[in-house]
Each structure stands twice: as C-alpha cells, then as structure tokens.
Amino acid sequence: MSAALAAILDEDPFPVPPPRGRPARRIRDDAEAIAVAREVARTIAAGAVERDQERRLPYEEMDLISDAGLLAITVPKAFGGAGVASGTVAEVIAILSAADGSIGQIPQNHFFILEALRLEGSEAQQRFFYARILDGERIGNALSELGTRTAQDHATRLGRTAEGLRLNGRKFYSTGALFAHWIAVVANDDENRSTIALVPRDSAGLTVVDDWSGFGQRVTGSGTTILDNVAVHPFAVISLRAVFERPTSMGPFAQIMHAAVEQGIARAALDETIRFVTTRSRPWKDAGVDRASDDPYTVAEVGELKIRLDGSQALLTRSGRFVDAAQHAPSTEAVAAASVAVAEAKVASTEAALQIASKLIELAGSQATLTRHGLDRFWRNARTHTVHDPIRWKYRAIGDYWLNGINPPRHGAI
Structure with missing residues (x-):
C-alpha cells in the first residue's frame, strides 16, 4: 500500500x-x-x-x-x-x-x-x-448510458464535493446489477478522466430498476441504475482511461467473453436441432424416407451447421492463446494481434449463433414454433446479444490489419 x-x-x-x-x-x-x-x-x-x-x-x-x-x-x-x-x-x-x-x-x-x-x-x-x-x-455493471452520442460516451460524473466524492448520473444496460453485491460505475471525474467506482449495492442514493424489456436475454437484469449523490470512497476508484491509454489485454479480454456467449448459444441451438429432428420432426413427403433425420437436405444442412460451429470454436480457442500472450507480455503488437484474433472469433461465433438458431426452427419444422418448447429463445438471445457491438466493424478491423497493417483501436468493443 x-x-x-x-x-x-x-x-x-x-x-x-x-x-x-x-x-x-x-x-x-x-x-x-x-x-x-x-x-x-x-x-x-x-x-x-x-x-x-x-x-x-x-x-x-x-x-x-x-x-x-x-x-x-x-x-x-x-x-x-x-x-x-x-x-x-x-x-x-x-x-x-x-x-x-x-x-x-x-x-x-x-x-x-x-x-x-x-x-x-x-x-x-x-x-x-x-x-x-x-x-x-x-460485481454488476453500470457502464453504458442512453442519450449520449455513442454507447462509449458517459454523462455520469464522479465529482469532488465538500463531503467527499459523489456519483451522479443514470445508466442503462446494467447487466447483473440486480444480483450484485458491488456495482461498478463508469463515470468521468472533475478532469474528465474515465474512472470505475466500485460501490456497495445498498449504497444510499443508488437505485437499480428492473426495467429491461429486450425481446432476448430477458433475465440478464440489464435495466436502469440511478445514481443520486452516491458517496464514493477514494479507495474504491480505479482509472479506466489508464487501461486503454497503454497496450493492455483489457479490450480483447472483454471481447473474448462476448464471443463465448454466442458460442454457447450456438452449441445449444445445434444440440436442440439434433434432438428435435431425431425425436419429433417429420420428413418432407417428397424425401421418400420414414425419418426426418434421413431427409438428405436436412442431413446436409446439419453437416454445414456443425462445420460452422466447429470453425467458430477453433477460432475462439485460438484467440484465447493470443489474449494470454497479451496479458503476460503486453505490447502494441501483442495487443493488436489479440484484438484481431478475438474479432475473428467474435464474427464467427455471431454468425454461427444466428444461423444455427434460425435453422433450428426451419429444420425442426412447424412443431418447433410451439411456445411450450421455447426454441425461439436461442435466436432472440443471439440477436439481442450480438448487437452489443456490430461485426461489420470487426470485418473492417480485421481487413485493415491484414491488408494494410493498421492496428485496431484500443477499446472494449473491438
């Protein structure tokens, strides 16, 4: 100390x-x-x-x-x-x-x-x-806000007053805050530097509202956090700006976890596809077979989905080694390589989750649309989570890196 x-x-x-x-x-x-x-x-x-x-x-x-x-x-x-x-x-x-x-x-x-x-x-x-x-x-988050120019901009302030440091602002997408013991609040200090303040969940002036209404990821608790003159001890403040000012593993580490969410959803969706097709679905009449699992087009589609899933898994596993390298020996080059490797995994897992979750309903057939099965949740969850940061920007970052030797920006969304 x-x-x-x-x-x-x-x-x-x-x-x-x-x-x-x-x-x-x-x-x-x-x-x-x-x-x-x-x-x-x-x-x-x-x-x-x-x-x-x-x-x-x-x-x-x-x-x-x-x-x-x-x-x-x-x-x-x-x-x-x-x-x-x-x-x-x-x-x-x-x-x-x-x-x-x-x-x-x-x-x-x-x-x-x-x-x-x-x-x-x-x-x-x-x-x-x-x-x-x-x-x-x-730890739950109070990072992003509604109403700012981008999702990475923050109007919440950590200001010094006669009574000490105080937090004021309003956050949204507060994933996990309802279930947390500590809320990590991103706010700008009096010098406009981005900080993280860790405050106890039951702090006076801190209110977590269960108003998340997304059609997917419905039970993440990603609603509103209100900060009304919340006391913050200096001991509980960490610089967020500092971890992105220099080369660190922060960005790729954040992103590999998002890729993993999609990979998990994709796995489960394929498992459900196989289970439903082999136990409940009926073949198309022109297939001339007795089981849906013998329909040649269904067989081919499942083969394609498995290849896509295994490919995204391989990229996710590979990207973990790059993130470890950036953690153990951070440098501009190591962090850029990790960011690109994770971006490649995130693109692959996003596309796998969305495609497999959609094909689940198509291949399983009309029975799969019945509410009691809940099979729509895979696509809804994947689609909701994948808008966290758009893969169109990841394609560009990957292309710029390999084609033009341009490193991706250092922040938590690449």
Missing part, C-alpha cells in the same frame, strides 16, 4: 459492507473450473425455458454460480485464486451460455472489472476486492 493511500485510509477508513455470509468453493485450476461449470450448467439448463417465458430473474442461479466459486476463477494465484487462462474463462462462459444465454452473459462485466483491477488496482485494492470475490461476491 502506498504511503499516500495509507494516509487517506487513516483519515477516512473505507466503509466495508458486511460480507456475503456464506462460503464459496475455492477452485484450484483450469480443469476444475470447466468441470464445475459443466456441473452447474446442468442445474441451470433445467429451468431455462420457464425463466425466459416467465421472465423469472435468476437470483438463485447466480447464488449457485457464486457458491461454486466460478466468479473467482480469474483471481490471480498470488491472491489465492486459480488464475485461469483466458480460454478457460471463455469456455466457462460458453458452458453457462449453452445452459441459459442470459445467465452466461451476466459474469462478463464481473470479469471485465476484475481485469481492470488486475491491470490498474493498487495492491491494497486487489487484496480487498479479490478476497470479497473469493468469498462469492458479485
């Missing part, structure tokens, strides 16, 4: 909220993280259709994920965590997303903030927040 920070804490101790109050598993390594994710996913998948149709928010499911230790897998080994590889983080998110696309998206911003803490947090900040995360606490 720096002498300056120690002096601040002596004069104004950090008000520590009560701990979560229940133990969380300590995952030791990558293999255990994936095994635990598969175990948790089996439980989550059982209620996915009902949660989507009834818009039943996953409080219990998020507690299950916390209890299993999955939200602490990126805590570095030096602080008691597993410090898993980026590809493992992506695989865990893909596994959860295959079980329920909404739930698979919720940890993305949690891990994003932990990466910011790793890159820019002080040792004292890291020790405090990592310990809380290892105990199963969750």
Whole structure:
C-alpha cells in the first residue's frame, strides 16, 4: 500500500459492507473450473425455458454460480485464486451460455472489472476486492448510458464535493446489477478522466430498476441504475482511461467473453436441432424416407451447421492463446494481434449463433414454433446479444490489419 493511500485510509477508513455470509468453493485450476461449470450448467439448463417465458430473474442461479466459486476463477494465484487462462474463462462462459444465454452473459462485466483491477488496482485494492470475490461476491455493471452520442460516451460524473466524492448520473444496460453485491460505475471525474467506482449495492442514493424489456436475454437484469449523490470512497476508484491509454489485454479480454456467449448459444441451438429432428420432426413427403433425420437436405444442412460451429470454436480457442500472450507480455503488437484474433472469433461465433438458431426452427419444422418448447429463445438471445457491438466493424478491423497493417483501436468493443 502506498504511503499516500495509507494516509487517506487513516483519515477516512473505507466503509466495508458486511460480507456475503456464506462460503464459496475455492477452485484450484483450469480443469476444475470447466468441470464445475459443466456441473452447474446442468442445474441451470433445467429451468431455462420457464425463466425466459416467465421472465423469472435468476437470483438463485447466480447464488449457485457464486457458491461454486466460478466468479473467482480469474483471481490471480498470488491472491489465492486459480488464475485461469483466458480460454478457460471463455469456455466457462460458453458452458453457462449453452445452459441459459442470459445467465452466461451476466459474469462478463464481473470479469471485465476484475481485469481492470488486475491491470490498474493498487495492491491494497486487489487484496480487498479479490478476497470479497473469493468469498462469492458479485460485481454488476453500470457502464453504458442512453442519450449520449455513442454507447462509449458517459454523462455520469464522479465529482469532488465538500463531503467527499459523489456519483451522479443514470445508466442503462446494467447487466447483473440486480444480483450484485458491488456495482461498478463508469463515470468521468472533475478532469474528465474515465474512472470505475466500485460501490456497495445498498449504497444510499443508488437505485437499480428492473426495467429491461429486450425481446432476448430477458433475465440478464440489464435495466436502469440511478445514481443520486452516491458517496464514493477514494479507495474504491480505479482509472479506466489508464487501461486503454497503454497496450493492455483489457479490450480483447472483454471481447473474448462476448464471443463465448454466442458460442454457447450456438452449441445449444445445434444440440436442440439434433434432438428435435431425431425425436419429433417429420420428413418432407417428397424425401421418400420414414425419418426426418434421413431427409438428405436436412442431413446436409446439419453437416454445414456443425462445420460452422466447429470453425467458430477453433477460432475462439485460438484467440484465447493470443489474449494470454497479451496479458503476460503486453505490447502494441501483442495487443493488436489479440484484438484481431478475438474479432475473428467474435464474427464467427455471431454468425454461427444466428444461423444455427434460425435453422433450428426451419429444420425442426412447424412443431418447433410451439411456445411450450421455447426454441425461439436461442435466436432472440443471439440477436439481442450480438448487437452489443456490430461485426461489420470487426470485418473492417480485421481487413485493415491484414491488408494494410493498421492496428485496431484500443477499446472494449473491438
């Protein structure tokens, strides 16, 4: 801890909220993280259709994920965590997303903030927040806003007053905030520098409104966060600007998790296609076969979908190695290579999820449109999540890199 920070804490101790109050598993390594994710996913998948149709928010499911230790897998080994590889983080998110696309998206911003803490947090900040995360606490986001010029612009302010630092603003797309113990708020300070303020969920003046009405990803809790003169301790502030001013893994790490959400949705959609076609669907009369799974056009389509899915998986796995390289030895070249590799994976997983989710209904037939099956959720979830950042810009970034030697911009959306 720096002498300056120690002096601040002596004069104004950090008000520590009560701990979560229940133990969380300590995952030791990558293999255990994936095994635990598969175990948790089996439980989550059982209620996915009902949660989507009834818009039943996953409080219990998020507690299950916390209890299993999955939200602490990126805590570095030096602080008691597993410090898993980026590809493992992506695989865990893909596994959860295959079980329920909404739930698979919720940890993305949690891990994003932990990466910011790793890159820019002080040792004292890291020790405090990592310990809380290892105990199963969750971070929700209050990053994006409505009404600004772009989704990356922020009107929310972290201002210094006579009473100390105060947050004021209004956020939307606050994924996971309803289920969180801490809310990570992106705001500009008095010098217009982008910061992250970590504030307890029950802070005075902080209100999370359940008003998300998207037709997909319906139970992510991505609604409004209102900040009315919310007190912020200096100990809980991290520079967001700093992690993008220099070459860091922040951007590609954020994006590999988005690619993983789509990969998980694509996997589940193909599994449902195969299950439905082999157990319920009827062949087209001109096929001259008794089973839909023997229809030659259906067989060919499923073959194509499997190739697309495996191709996007290969790109996702490959991109994890690039992100790890950028984390271990950050440089302009390493970060640019990681960003492009992840962009390639994100394009492939986006197109796989959208195509497979649509083909599911086509190949399964008219029975697949019945509400009780809930098979439309895969396309709705994929389409909703994939507008997070448009792949048309990723195509351009990839082309510029390979054709013209131009590195992509350093931010969280490439």
